[in-house]
Amino acid sequence: MIWTQYLLAVLILAVATSIAFLLEKWLLPSAGTVLILQLAVLVTALTTRFWPAVLSALGGALVFNFFFTEPRFSFHMVDVDEIVTMLVFLMVALITSQLATSFRSQKKELHQAELRSNILLSLSHDLRTPLASIIGNLSTLQTYQKKLPQLEQDELLQAALDESDRLHHYIENLLQATRIQYSALQLITSVQNVELLLTKVIERFGQPQRFQMDIADSLPLVDIQSSLVEQAFFNIIDNAVKFSPAASPIYISANYDPRRNCVNIRIQDQGPGIPAHLRPQVTQLFFTSRQGDAGIGGTGLGLAVAEGIIQAHHGSVTVEDSPTGCTMRVSFPVNPDLNQEYKR
């Protein structure tokens, strides 16, 4: 809000004026009042933007003229020294505003450069780690095949395959994220049953005993592109699997919300949950709990892609309050033409 910044500028100047006025009564020489007003301009320039700072500079000059020069309480000036003082004040104040503004913009640029380099670091880590496994496993197999027992050979081959899948999935997400960024996601939708779609996604994790499904009867159909929405659910459920203790249950429920006329799908895990202040950020592209190439965390792609896909279907992804772990809610609007019984 720009007007609050102008208000802040006026406030800071008012405070500085009162301080200068009081101090001058007791001890301060007139040069001191100029410095206090200058300080007000500097504080304004550092906390707000350029124009509020200019306002503060002009205001400061007028305040000096009105309150602190003879004749007092008038804009009339007679003393040449004081006129010069006011002009110098104005010049210094304007230069200060300019410097503070460029200081702040450089700080912002620096921050963005840091962000970019972190993203590159995380990209490089996420591409290199599975590649390192694939190359390492296959070259080991090639070099030591004769010395390795059959079981070990099979394990190496399986690991290389698993990592290829991981890499494939990662690249798939990266491509999708790029399409979403450039709004180039093209939807070819068809009518789908949510329960079937969720079942299909869960099968891909290969540990059916972990998932506890609670799907409401006669759920309305949704109009979506199943391959994309599958990817979105895969990412959300993959997150739940990754950030909760091994073998802990993951609850998946789906029901119809008549008030908002939408289908809600909730995925709840038994992990540490997401602190409230981070919730708005979790679906941001490249947001991750990992630091650089160290520590536990994801690629910062999964949830961003999931949200992008679901929003393209006019749906939404929300982190809900939940007694334990983390609950993600995905909502899809219900198209009344497809579901006569849900027509309002």
Added chain:
Amino acid sequence: MIPDPNIRILVIDDEPQIRRFMRASIIAEGFTYLEAADADTGIRLCASAAPTLVILDLGLPDKDGIEVLSNLREWSATPVLVLTARDDEMQKVKLLEAGANDYLTKPFGIRELIARVKVLLRDLVPAHTESSLSTLEFEGIKINLQEHQVWLNDKIVSLSKKEFSLLSFLAKHAGKLVTQKQLLRECWGDTHDHDTHYLRIFISHLRKKLGDDAVEPSFIATEPGVGYRFIAAIKTPAEHNDQ
């Protein structure tokens, strides 16, 4: 190198997929394999199991790799080969200064890793590298350290004093990464630490005389921003007899 279970190699890496193939190949080489998935366990194992060599991944969940390295270097001289997922020269220089003996950038093939490991292990046997030998023999090149003479495929090559000192220092550390700083100190003295342009000029002269290609070297390979590595294969006496 003969299989030797007394050689214990400790791998500190948090990725189980990476540990899996390193374990397979280290055991296949006949060494003893030890592993740790985080820095704290790794440091504890370094103290309790006294490994012969440590392979340390930099992207550990609990501690920064440089921190682990400096901690280790306070009380141990065990060779450390660092694995990094970053292709960052500054970081590599920092690692080497913190006491890493060599590094490998992910992804890498297992032969490369095992070759580096063997070079570091060979260095532990002092007789081989430090100049009890007066002549160093490699595939295609022979260096007489006492008479300052170099034969390229049995033909004498004349080198300047500086060129010879560069070549012999690199060859004495064959297979090992030699940093720019090490070379400058050895051949120009302590005051020329940062004069890397000298080094570039002399190395390019040396390469020209040896008929070596900087892009596809057979003798001196460049590690960009970090240093050089003498890569010609050592001619062992046994191989000599076979021919």
